[in-house]
Amino acid sequence: MNAINLDTLETDTTDWSDYCLGYHSLKVPPGLSASLNPSTHIDWHYPGIVRNYPASARNYIQSHARFGGIVFQAQVNGWEFIVAKERRSAIRVSTRGLVFFGAKKIGNDIVVFTEDASISRVGDGSAPKYQDFFRNLHAEPVTSRNRKRGFCYGGYLFSGYMPRHVYTFSVSFTSPLRHGYRVRLFQEMKVPPKDNRPMAPQSPPIIPASIQVTESVITKGGYNGVITRVLGVGEEADQGYLDVLIEGPYGDLGKPIIASSTISEIKQGIQEKEHEYLGFLARIQAN
């Protein structure tokens, strides 16, 4: 079986748009629009962008669904930093959980990071070390010139902080035709400890009659992965899905694990769609 080398794949991307995600630049086929997934995090800081928010960053934090009252507050490097009790619902504020909010207004948008904490670990969260993330973090709209300085998220470039443990950037590109791609760029800064937990018992292959499964080795930048094609059979013959997993080495910001899949069914022309999808994956390049 032939391996697919994404580095030599030729795809015409002249009308594709640029998109910056994490430490990478992507090319996105026309008709697809980006939606950020909430699994994005840098170490344990979870970002969010609120477009066209009419009030201040402080006001945003205090109106947040998880805000249950201020425990500690400070201004840090232009960020509104608030340690709040965690509101769990309309009827309950946690007695043990805290949320670290750091928010800043840029233009009309609110840029916010949240982090979970427990009173048992951080007390009232007033120790200066809990503000370290924000102390050197800068945010500005992303441009083609500044993207090398940090990581991209939601059209903003964040610089001054490098992940020490882990990052995950996750986005979906979708169209109203229920077609698109989901991408997760994932990296750990240290080699994770060996997982000694038991494997699932190996079972004999089971291929449901309604699908056909094929796989190919895929290479990109010297690293290997696999593309799995799940194709319908018979009445389902016009449907298919593609899954890709490419693993880079641990600790390299620019070579993450790329986990990607097509969203829902590809109706007809799956070979042509696969070529476009592979072109999309080939254009994931480190900034």
Add this chain to the structure above:
Amino acid sequence: MIASCPSDVIVPIIFVPGIMGSRLHTKSSPDEVIWDPDDIMFMLRKYGWNAGSVVGPDLFRMREKANVRQAAMTRKELLIGGASFNKDYLEPITFQTSTTQSMALDPYWGDAAKRNWSSVVSSSYGNILTYLETQKLKISQEIKKNNPQFNLLEMPVWALGYNWSASNYDSGRYAAEKIKDWVGQAKQRAAELGIQCPGAIVLTHSMGGLVTRSAAMIHGAASDIFAVIHTVMPTDGAAAAYKRFHFGFENPDASLFSPIKGVKDHGGYVVLGRQGALVTAILGHMPGGQELLPNKRYKDNNGNSKWLTIHNPERNLIGHLRDWVSDVQPLELPDSNPYTEIYRREDRMYRAANPEWLFPEGMENLSPNKPAFDYFTESNEDAEMFHECVISAGDFHEVTYLCYSDDTAFRTYDRIDWKTDKPLGSWGRRITEENVAADRTDDYRREHLVWGDEEDKEISGGLFGVDFRIDSPGGAGDKTVPASAGRYVDPNKVPPSRRKGHTSGYEHEPALSDSNVQSWVKDTIVEVLGECSLY
């Protein structure tokens, strides 16, 4: 209060499905579907593929690496969307034309899509929705026998899918908004025609019952509801939910007489999660799922509130003699609060959630500022609070009917019995604080996907270690919800005359496709609408 029998009425029927019975997509990207059991290809690929087993060829042994942890991580990313629960992540797919839904059409109320049928799983609920749609004339005729003036002029059937990952508190608020909206439309229509709309009849399946009680009793929809009909509701939770945190969903019995059903059931089992690690990664973060755990009021089928027992592991002769001499009793829980005595006992083997399973993405990637088990504790406290809230708000709508399977042929976990099956390994040992506190994560054994069965699931501790498994289910029920869910409801809230335990029973998920249940639902609607004193 109108004490006379009505003549012409419009009565909307609103159906509220059970957990996993609503189709979901992400809120930020509605084109990105996350849960759609009607799309078999989709479910196979998203969940069957990530089932902790190798399905299909594995030429490059890449997917062999996709062990339970990887599968749990992928599922968690899909259904939770991050490290911990985010109630704004998912929402139901509403008002969408679906190729799988019935072509039900009403001259005024429009087609099925306009009545939100796309929000629920058609393969599970299309049958009951279509059935109800066709019952208007029969219901009207049966009521006419006692009240010749009665005319059920219109009976639009709505489906109320919801985000089942969220707390039933939040889902109840969502449901209340929909109920008020749809009943408002029906009342407006009735006013235009100069007839009466007494409110909706809400039909629920499983967890939909908790959502509806939340909508009616907490979120103010009670006055828009004429009556509630619950089917197979886990009124105070279900012991099966606890068991699934440890050992996953139940392996369906294979049957030579119905091999097609067997394959279908097995497929569903793989998709739902056949291992505790897969279930905990999802339900451990979902308040909605945790609200299915037995609450403080839960009783087993014999009426015992201590529904969890850890039997003495001294299974050999000497051990039994010692038990007999010293009269050692098994550990029985809870005394009063399963949340604090069982589920949130992090240091006990019988806790509900294993921290490592909560975070298959790796504990090392969690914030050092929050203990892993705190995430579960918070959700679990939400669940505890929900039950207290709904009970203190009145518990049930004043006109509530319910039915449940009370058939011993459908063996159900009404209680949990942790047992040991290793005489030599447990020789001379008894349940103590020390040995139940051991973290047994590494020792959970699963069954072989094809040749194994539920009996294979156990915690193995080596030759001399503790070796537990949960005893097979033995109670009457529907294989998920025990008969106690209907038997022990407060008679002052739901009188026995309004509770039906079907001794010729049915399974939980397809309960509403059972002809006995469908007949009971129809007859109950006739009884409710024909009861003049209720208007």
